[in-house]
Amino acid sequence: MYQLYVDFMSQPSRALMILCRLNAASMGQALEEKRVLIHKKEHRTDEYKELNPLRQVPCLVKRGAGQSVDFRLPESCAILRHLCERFSLSDWYPSAGGVEQLEKQAYVDSALHWYHSTLRKGCGGLTFHKVVAMNLGVQPNEAIAVDCKAVLDRALGTMERVWLKDRSFVGGSRPCVADLLFCCELEQLNMFYAPVDGMDFDSIMGPFPEVRAWMARVAEATSPVYEEVHKFLRFASKMRHEKLSKVPAKL
Ligand SMILES: N[C@@H](CCC(=O)N[C@@H](CS)C(=O)NCC(=O)O)C(=O)O
Numbered sequence: 227m228y229q230l231y232v233d234f235m236s237q238p239s240r241a242l243m244i245l246c247r248l249n250a251a252s253m254g255q256a257l258e259e260k261r262v263l264i265h266k267k268e269h270r271t272d273e274y275k276e277l278n279p280l281r282q283v284p285c286l287v288k289r290g291a292g293q294s295v296d297f298r299l300p301e302s303c304a305i306l307r308h309l310c311e312r313f314s315l316s317d318w319y320p321s322a323g324g325v326e327q328l329e330k331q332a333y334v335d336s337a338l339h340w341y342h343s344t345l346r347k348g349c350g351g352l353t354f355h356k357v358v359a360m361n362l363g364v365q366p367n368e369a370i371a372v373d374c375k376a377v378l379d380r381a382l383g384t385m386e387r388v389w390l391k392d393r394s395f396v397g398g399s400r401p402c403v404a405d406l407l408f409c410c411e412l413e414q415l416n417m418f419y420a421p422v423d424g425m426d427f428d429s430i431m432g433p434f435p436e437v438r439a440w441m442a443r444v445a446e447a448t449s450p451v452y453e454e455v456h457k458f459l460r461f462a463s464k465m466r467h468e469k470l471s472k473v474p475a476k477l
Pocket residue numbers: 235236237238239264269281282283284300301302303
């Protein structure tokens with residue numbers, strides 16, 4: 227039995243939840259979602275550290291007889307790949323068999339590797355310093371936020387020019403694991419509230435209509451699971467916007 231440790235507010239966690247929920251039938255009863263609430267610091271407990279010494283979500287754990295931990299795997303890209311290989315989800319991550327398949331797999335791998343130092347760094351860093359840091363009692367750094375915004379803009383441009391050029395999805399004519407990961411990353415921009423943050427989802431995405439259209443395609447192709455998994459983020463965004471709209475504007 228596999229257990230997937232996740233938080234609804236974590237982008238890579240949501241990508242994994244979408245993959246697993248959409249493919250529940252192929253995976254049988256083999257996988258259970260377990261919540262780790264980052265805002266309650268549950269990822270810092272000794273119990274969780276035993277499972278994932280990196281103290282982050284997501285993390286995959288395989289339990290054997292008597293609930294013993296037989297295998298543990300941190301890092302979203304490794305987990306996405308492993309689950310696809312383990313449960314033969316080759317529509318989501320091409321399985322290696324013959325040169326053509328191997329090349330398709332390598333192409334998806336290159337998208338997964340690209341993500342970390344580009345989309346993740348820009349979008350995750352910007353969101354952390356504009357939205358998340360305050361909630362965790364960490365001092366936000368505006369200079370880092372500005373750098374991350376530049377990284378994000380470059381990454382969105384690269385998505386239009388490279389990953390989405392002449393194709394509906396990063397995976398081609400249908401979404402692959404990279405589409406899930408990229409899309410869930412960008413969804414967190416919905417937390418931004420323009421009058422206070424100086425930007426929001428619409429203003430960030432304005433210059434990148436192809437990315438925006440692709441996000442709608444990913445959501446539609448994975449409906450209704452996509453919205454189910456993003457329900458909590460939508461709620462948290464709404465709460466934040468309402469709260470900030472009551473803060474008197476600075477003179
Ligand atoms: N490279 C990791 C990043 C995971 C990550 O940054 N997880 C965040 C949530 S999205 C986390 O656990 N943050 C808590 C912390 O780092 O203390 C992956 O792709 O899985």
